[in-house]
Amino acid sequence: EVLEKAEVVKMARYFLPVFLTILLLGLFLQLDMILVKRFFDPETAGDYGALVLLARIVFFLVSPIIAVMFPLSAGAENLIQAQGFLKKTLLATLFLSLPVLFFYFLFPEIVIKILISDKFIQISPFLGWLGLAIFFYGLVQVFSQYFLSLGKKNFLPILMGGLLLETILISWRHESLGQVIGAINLAMALTLAGLLVLYLKSAKGKICQN
Numbered sequence: 001e002v003l004e005k006a007e008v009v010k011m012a013r014y015f016l017p018v019f020l021t022i023l024l025l026g027l028f029l030q031l032d033m034i035l036v037k038r039f040f041d042p043e044t045a046g047d048y049g050a051l052v053l054l055a056r057i058v059f060f061l062v063s064p065i066i067a068v069m070f071p072l073s074a075g076a077e078n079l080i081q082a083q084g085f086l087k088k089t090l091l092a093t094l095f096l097s098l099p100v101l102f103f104y105f106l107f108p109e110i111v112i113k114i115l116i117s118d119k120f121i122q123i124s125p126f127l128g129w130l131g132l133a134i135f136f137y138g139l140v141q142v143f144s145q146y147f148l149s150l151g152k153k154n155f156l157p158i159l160m161g162g163l164l165l166e167t168i169l170i171s172w173r174h175e176s177l178g179q180v181i182g183a184i185n186l187a188m189a190l191t192l193a194g195l196l197v198l199y200l201k202s203a204k205g206k207i208c209q210n
Contacts, residue, residue: 017153021144024159028137029056031166032184039174048177050116051123055130058100059138062093066141073149083203086146093142097135104131129181136188143195155198162191 033052037045069089076082103111105128112120112127140159147155169183 014151017148017156020156021148021159024156024163025141025144027163028140028159028166028188031163032170032180035167035170035174036177036180039170040177044177047120047123048180050120051126051130051177054111054115054127055104055134058097058104058131058134059141061096061100062138063141065089065092065096066138066145069142070145070149073146079150082146082150086142086199089142089146090139093138097138101128101131101135104128123177126177126181129178129185133181133184133188136185136192140188140192140195143192143199146199147195152202155195158191158194158198161194162187165190 033045033049036048040048066089069085073082073085076085108124108127109121112118112124140162144155144159166184166187169187170180173179173183
């Protein structure tokens with residue numbers, strides 16, 4: 001019975017950060033749409049929904065790679081090997097995402113005409129910028145899964161802070177979709193910066209210990 005209770009406690013300690021990570025990362029993908037529906041008329045919210053659909057292609061391309069990284073990093077023999085998997089995942093993410101962003105910024109009207117409809121051509125100025133925010137989100141996902149695979153929990157406050165910041169910024173200024181997308185980019189970029197600093201500090205600490 002003692003062993004069973006110990007196993008339950010161990011599973012609970014592992015389950016909670018996993019659950020929180022999935023919840024927070026999921027909220028990052030839904031929060032903007034919820035707030036846009038609240039602050040904008042149905043037509044503008046519909047335009048934004050189409051924009052989100054296109055922008056998320058950036059993430060859908062790299063999500064299988066991120067999913068593969070988690071078990072590899074969790075099963076790594078040492079920290080150096082785990083960091084190697086992280087770096088390879090980051091490189092693959094850049095390799096797949098940057099060409100899409102290139103087209104989104106330079107040829108947004110063509111992308112919209114081919115993938116959706118001429119009816120949404122008015123959202124073309126925002127496509128590249130929302131794609132950039134989703135790109136940042138993909139990198140946030142990479143670092144979050146990496147920390148989670150190592151059994152870390154100290155990255156969770158950074159995700160919470162990013163969500164809170166995004167909520168505050170969009171609630172504060174939402175006169176146009178441009179302001180909303182600018183707020184998302186700022187929140188995602190700062191969240192990513194926080195995770196990167198945490199990674200560099202943890203990597204440096206391990207090196208010093210060795």
